[in-house]
Amino acid sequence: GQNIDQPTEMTATEGAIVQINCTYQTSGFNGLFWYQQHAGEAPTFLSYNVLDGLEEKGRFSSFLSRSKGYSYLLLKELQMKDSASYLCAVRDTIKAAGNKLTFGGGTRVLVKP
Amino acid sequence: NAGVTQTPKFRVLKTGQSMTLLCAQDMNHEYMYWYRQDPGMGLRLIHYSVGEGTTAKGEVPDGYNVSRLKKQNFLLGLESAAPSQTSVYFCASSRRTSGDTDTQYFGPGTRLTVL
Numbered sequence: 001g002q003n004i005d006q007p008t009e010m011t012a013t014e015g016a017i018v019q020i021n022c023t024y025q026t027s028g029f030n031g032l033f034w035y036q037q038h039a040g041e042a043p044t045f046l047s048y049n050v051l052d053g054l055e056e057k058g059r060f061s062s063f064l065s066r067s068k069g070y071s072y073l074l075l076k077e078l079q080m081k082d083s084a085s086y087l088c089a090v091r092d093t094i095k096a097a098g099n100k101l102t103f104g105g106g107t108r109v110l111v112k113p
Numbered sequence: 114n115a116g117v118t119q120t121p122k123f124r125v126l127k128t129g130q131s132m133t134l135l136c137a138q139d140m141n142h143e144y145m146y147w148y149r150q151d152p153g154m155g156l157r158l159i160h161y162s163v164g165e166g167t168t169a170k171g172e173v174p175d176g177y178n179v180s181r182l183k184k185q186n187f188l189l190g191l192e193s194a195a196p197s198q199t200s201v202y203f204c205a206s207s208r209r210t211s212g213d214t215d216t217q218y219f220g221p222g223t224r225l226t227v228l
Contacts, residue, residue, distance in 0.1 A: 004155075008153070033216060041221070041222075042203060043156070043219050044219070098144055098146075098162075098163050100158060100161065100171070102172075
């Protein structure tokens with residue numbers, strides 16, 4: 001089975017740092033994705049990890065530990081426009097057809113002035 | 114280059130009515146997907162397609178049918194709508210390979226209400 005957990009909601013102050021954790025238990029693994037979704041809009045790709053370690057992209061960083069089934073997304077120097085939902089998704093094994101993703105429930109981040 | 118487009122954007126149905134949601138992509142992607150998104154439940158895969166003329170069931174396929182007659186289009190049908198199918202529906206597409214750039218690209222969504 002597939003199980004992906006992330007907190008429902010987090011609140012942080014403009015300019016601060018927020019860390020969104022994601023734990024997963026899946027039957028197969030071929031990469032972990034983070035997506036950003038503003039209210040009423042489509043999810044958009046933020047980051048991808050397939051090997052253990054930290055991937056940095058500007059103000060956003062994502063970390064993966066495959067042995068622990070754990071990832072986090074780190075948002076630095078928070079801006080008001082970062083208020084959105086952040087979705088963690090695990091891709092099925094390379095042998096499985098369709099590059100299917102299993103999504104967590106999403107974490108709503110509210111940035112306050 | 115429009116990416117992934119969906120029609121309609123909004124729709125209200127009565128229980129028992131039927132409708133078809135259309136998804137189109139202009140990125141020449143092999144794979145296409147239909148998801149539904151409900152509050153607190155994230156995105157759940159309904160059906161997907163790995164190529165023209167082929168479809169497969171996802172996590173929540175009951176009550177839905179799909180067709181992929183052309184590579185660029187993926188249709189989602191509701192034969193007899195039920196209130197439990199009230200949701201936001203997203204279509205997505207991706208390339209066949211599974212490298213780090215082969216993320217799924219999402220359409221803007223269709224908000225469906227079944228009364």
